[in-house]
Amino acid sequence: MSKPVQLPNGVDAEVPRGKLVGYLLSAAHPIGSAKARYFTSRGYRVADADVLQRDLKEIARTGSVHSTQDGKWGTKYVVTGAVQAPDGDQMALSTVWIVSEGAHPLFVTAYPWRGRTV
Numbered sequence: 043m044s045k046p047v048q049l050p051n052g053v054d055a056e057v058p059r060g061k062l063v064g065y066l067l068s069a070a071h072p073i074g075s076a077k078a079r080y081f082t083s084r085g086y087r088v089a090d091a092d093v094l095q096r097d098l099k100e101i102a103r104t105g106s107v108h109s110t111q112d113g114k115w116g117t118k119y120v121v122t123g124a125v126q127a128p129d130g131d132q133m134a135l136s137t138v139w140i141v142s143e144g145a146h147p148l149f150v151t152a153y154p155w156r157g158r159t160v
Contacts, residue, residue, distance in 0.1 A: 085128025
């Protein structure tokens with residue numbers, strides 16, 4: 043069995059705090075509000091956005107690449123992985139990263155992974 047493909051330079055992945063506070067954990071964001079409801083239901087809070095930041099970086103380091111797509115801004119990677127959420131339960135996520143030539147992976151979004159395995 044072959045080893046799963048991992049995000050290139052995942053150890054150097056960047057997750058801007060503003061993306062978490064203003065999007066993933068923002069109940070007021072027109073697109074992110076549904077994600078905010080999910081993440082807050084799992085125990086993540088704006089005041090402790092560094093916990094979600096840490097968990098997303100963990101998936102970047104250890105998760106498996108589910109798909110890739112080349113685009114205008116670089117290569118988009120969908121990386122799946124699991125972390126222990128603040129509510130104490132395991133949480134499987136799909137995360138999306140953009141990697142431009144010569145740059146570190148940059149976080150785009152995350153959502154619940156609905157696949158069979160992580």
